[in-house]
Amino acid sequence: MADNIRVLNRYPEQTTRGSLLQGNRYTSREFASLEWENMWTRVWLILGREAEIPNPGDWQMEPVGPEEILMVRQTDGTVKAFYNVCQHRGNPLVEGNSGSVKRFVCKYHSWAYMPDGELNFAPDREDFPEGNPCGKVRLAEVACETFAGFVWVNMDPNCQSLRSFLGPIWDEWQARHIDTWRRTMARSAWLPCNWKVVLDNFNESYHVPTVHQGATTETNRQEIRGHINTYFKETQFDLSNEGHNRMVMQGGFGVGSTDKEGNVLEPLKSELRFWNLDPDDFRNNPAATREALQSAKRKLGVERGFSHYPNIPDEQFTDAFHYTLLPNFAVTVWSDSFHFLRARPDRDNPERCLFDNWWYSSPASIEAGFDRRLEHTDVQENGEAVVEMIDPTTRSIGPGIDDDVRVFVTQQRGFRSRGFKGVYLSKQEERIRRYHELIDDYIEGRR
Ligand code: FES
Ligand SMILES: [Fe+2]
Structure with missing residues (x-):
């Protein structure tokens, strides 16, 4: 394991070409078959x-x-x-x-x-x-x-080895003992959109205020911190040489973490108590819980069974480490759980994909009651949550993610329009551009 694993490092700077990304990438059978032959069949x-x-x-x-x-x-x-x-x-x-x-x-x-x-x-x-x-x-x-x-x-x-394909992600994930974590919730569904619609969405947090937090044109986006802070100036974006992306969003603990009187709300309240912190000390100041939790977890983690804590940076104790792995896997890794989001192409329809919305948690955090999802799901003999195939038009695929799915479906409709000339991206959406340019690199023989 790399010695510096406890330090939140940076990936090297990348350049993008500014390619024109048009709707036919999401609708055309011809593009889907180029993608299959040149990319899907050549990646891990x-x-x-x-x-x-x-x-x-x-x-x-x-x-x-x-x-x-x-x-x-x-x-x-x-x-x-x-x-x-x-x-x-x-x-x-x-x-x-x-x-x-x-x-x-x-x-x-x-x-x-x-x-x-x-x-x-x-x-x-x-x-x-x-x-x-x-x-x-x-x-x-x-x-x-x-x-x-x-x-x-x-x-x-x-193919190259998986380790060289994953690059920095290998050490980062190994340090977290993810192999011992258990699936606590798993819903999957066929969605009427191209698989890249899903990955694009998880390659940016620009949509979060509008789609998940009810922001309007009047909203001050610096002040809308929810449980995680998606404000781009306070987020770390990384693009690895290997083509995978990372975004580190601070545990924001702002709007939604306190009631009107400034008292800390659940689940943050219980989390503070578990780590010997008094929620009353953070009245009207929930942002201060970030550093307090980091030091408490660093100090008490190992004796409470969180064996991977010595291997992870302080930021990981509170912040969302969100990765997208080329081509089709997005995952938010927290200190004790990860949100597994994957999209696979359909066998012949480019406007359809199989989407997985799953959660995994560390054994210590299940024991401590941080993740109670297993109480609401069917469990297999091996202890892992059963994968439920659901129809997203009649059942929830999961809190929060339902909002994303609604946009996946409408955006796919927009991509069919002759009036859509191509994306116009912000800097914080550069991971989308890089992702598409890497797909083109495979198709055009540069990778
Ligand atoms: S035994 Fe498999 S196809 Fe004949
Ligand atoms: Fe979202």
């Missing part, structure tokens, strides 16, 4: 969770665009990933999202594969002019690594 994708497949033979299958990827726990404890397709005549090998097998048996002609991908049985094996396929034919493998408790895959056989 966060796809599975190790806790879902604890024992040899356990498998998890997840779709990405036109592909389905099967991830399987091996007898030596590693994970292998395969395309979900039988090498006899192309039938998908498994249906459903997860299971456990001794062998994968294809439902068409009963070819049976071992968890390591080797064909172990074929009916009438002596009848093949090219020779007995058993021990010879294998499932088509996809590069696979595990990190932070997740299973990552890359369809490019000549």
